[in-house]
Amino acid sequence: MVEFYQSYRRTILLVDDTPANLAVLNALLKDQYKLRIATHGRLALELAEREPIPDLILLDVMMPEMDGVEVCRRLKANPITADIPVIFLTAKTQESDELIGFEAGAVDYIHKPLLPMIVQTRIRTHLQVQDLKTALKMHNQTLEERVAQRTAELLKMQDATIMAMGVMAELRDEETGLHLKRTQEYLRLLANTIAQHPRFSHELSAENIEWMAKSAPLHDIGKVGIPDAILHKPGKLSDEEFTIMKNHPTYGRNIILEVERVLGEDSKFLLYAREIAYGHQEKWDGSGYPQGLKGDEIPISARLMALADVYDALLSRRVYKPPFSHQMSVDIIKQGRNSHFDPDLVDAFLQVADQFEQIAIEYADPLDEVISDMQFAQNH
Incomplete structure (x- = not known):
């Protein structure tokens, strides 16, 4: 690797x-x-x-x-x-x-x-971009040299590299690769559920849904540009710290734009990766960031990711909160209909909420599984 x-x-x-x-x-x-x-x-x-x-x-x-x-x-x-x-x-x-x-x-x-922190962060971000460019160049050279005999194997390597790049950002935020897998599966399920809706059918082909799902693990790649002191802070962020944190979608977009520039060709995977990285913190009512986009101005890939990411965050343990129950998480997402989330996506989510819960159980973090077993034993 x-x-x-x-x-x-x-x-x-x-x-x-x-x-x-x-x-x-x-x-x-x-x-x-x-x-x-x-x-x-x-x-x-x-x-x-x-x-x-x-x-x-x-x-x-x-x-x-x-x-x-x-x-x-x-x-x-x-x-x-x-x-x-x-x-x-x-x-x-x-x-x-x-x-x-x-x-x-x-x-x-x-x-x-x-400002010292800004200088250090920008330098570190762009050096990491250079590393990413080098990795992709090497990967492309390998593809060109061996594509005839090892296409299937190389595609598996590509998926693993994408996941590893996502994990690189998530580990700095004390997340796990299972968070990436869960949100990827949530997005795929939600997109397939809504695919025949007249508002979305023109974009949500089976091929496009798969590209969106493949790019989902890169949604927080921009966190590589956020200082550790902010990512790992156990308490609430100050206004100044939150302002810095809100830069991570822009950093993510810039990283992927640089990769697109190096490759010099159109790629649906990179298009959706860029949309998701830049837009997953936007909200339906325009109160999100970094652009304050509203309604259909937000790419559908980013709207799907926003709901998937919030559901997983609600179910997950954080330093500032315990994990919420599935039903409480569903209720919170229902409350976000027409404000945080596209109302049609919320309606689709409610249709398959039980399947969301099954994905959460199947790919649960090991610590949460242990805690669930202890709670079960105490109750029985």
């Missing part, structure tokens, strides 16, 4: 014409990464080509002679440096300025003044 976290120290190129900014970044990053420092664009281009090629570049936008946007364009035009992720450092906040940077090839922006 491809390792997403490398054992060696990554190399980061810092580019800024202001010594004070370089001093801050150096102090923040020197213990974790190997650093190269450039004070102007031409030196940055030279250092970017030196072996080992940098794993990531932090690039100031406003510099004399050659600004950061031009440096980025030249990096992307050079085959040696084209794949290095570039994060712009800027005091500008206009969307038009950011659009120019993204068109030049940047993967992200960090706004000044620099």
Whole structure:
């Protein structure tokens, strides 16, 4: 299995014409990464080509002679440096300025003044994206070389890789792979139940439902960008912490967008993975995040995932709550009809709620099984 976290120290190129900014970044990053420092664009281009090629570049936008946007364009035009992720450092906040940077090839922006937690999180996220790209490239090479004789085996490996990528995010949130399996099966069941409804039949073909189910384990992949102190906090998050947590759908979308860019071709699996990662926290009445989408603006794949994810969360043990009963969970989802959830999906859910419960039992976490057995013994 491809390792997403490398054992060696990554190399980061810092580019800024202001010594004070370089001093801050150096102090923040020197213990974790190997650093190269450039004070102007031409030196940055030279250092970017030196072996080992940098794993990531932090690039100031406003510099004399050659600004950061031009440096980025030249990096992307050079085959040696084209794949290095570039994060712009800027005091500008206009969307038009950011659009120019993204068109030049940047993967992200960090706004000044620099906040240590934001800098660390963005760097870690984009290095993990690079790991994911490497894993997918290796996987695609294997497919091309051996597809004729090992198609079935490779497809199983692909499914396992997808699940492993989902587990990577879930384990940081103290979840289990069984959560991914349960929500995958909930989504498949709910989609098949509603597939003939006039509102959904045009999209919910058997093939599309299977692609949605395959992509479901990646719904929280963006949590790789959330600091451990927030993910593992035993109590309620502060407003500031929750604001950071609400970034995980956007991080997930960005990770999958980067994979799509590398592959350079349309993929239903990646389309649905992106929709689900970005949209599963949206709500039918528009009160969700990150976009505040309302009603049919939310992709059907994300609406299916939202209900599946909430049902599983209600039944699951958390540091802040015990597991709810199946009936209590059903009642809560009924209360969310027309507010949190698409009303037609809730109606379909109620038709197969007993089957949801069977999935929850079949793929129960080991701790919950032990607790259920103890409760049964006490009652009998």
